[in-house]
């Protein structure tokens with residue numbers, strides 16, 4: 001937990017004397033050092049005393065919590081729609097132009113949702129690891145959306161092929177590498193966003209939500225680990241080396257089963273992540289309404 005010097009305020013600070021340490025305004029982030037505890041932030045007029053309360057969400061900036069809650073809600077909906085669309089609607093929809101439009105719209109909404117639910121709390125200085133997780137999630141997950149929009153009409157393998165003229169083997173290897181990179185970026189992005197969310201759970205405070213978040217994050221890491229250690233090397237091996245047919249048959253069955261297991265595991269993690277997003281949204285909406293009663 002955060003143990004900054006303002007944790008014990010306002011009880012320990014005489015109301016007349018100026019604050020003699022760095023104290024961040026919860027609403028706008030202004031440094032309140034030098035001001036009296038009974039005063040107001042010169043930037044946004046928020047009461048100084050409000051910024052000297054413990055670091056809980058229910059004392060935090062209302063607008064930030066509302067926007068983060070809206071982002072979490074939108075992200076949950078988009079994750080569900082994307083999973084549904086990718087495996088059903090997009091394979092049925094004709095003509096191609098609608099597929100392109102749906103893909104662009106979903107990627108754009110996804111980027112907006114990620115941006116909104118990973119906004120920085122203006123009045124809170126998070127641990128460096130949490131701040132890095134927030135920025136990393138933003139870069140990776142918005143980067144994926146940008147790539148999807150950029151590549152929606154161009155298959156990257158075809159683009160490379162038009163420049164270098166690939167053999168069929170090299171083309172499928174390249175396609176596999178592009179897919180593996182996208183999956184890695186997406187899962188790492190979600191791993192990081194859950195790291196950032198877990199720090200929020202500590203500020204609700206909700207131990208149960210924090211534990212569920214940590215377990216979902218662990219599940220993602222384990223399923224990805226199985227894919228990276230077993231499935232990926234086997235797939236690469238069969239793409240690069242010509243093995244005896246019997247070895248390929250046995251390997252395909254064994255690795256196929258492992259892959260099904262890991263895929264089911266990841267789907268379960270996706271469902272859990274969606275439920276978590278709704279729980280965070282509810283907690284943020286509640287904290288925002290409590291906080292709006294404190295703020296003047």
Ligand SMILES: [Zn+2]
Pocket residue numbers: 025026027028029030041042043044045046
């Ligand atoms: Zn302020």
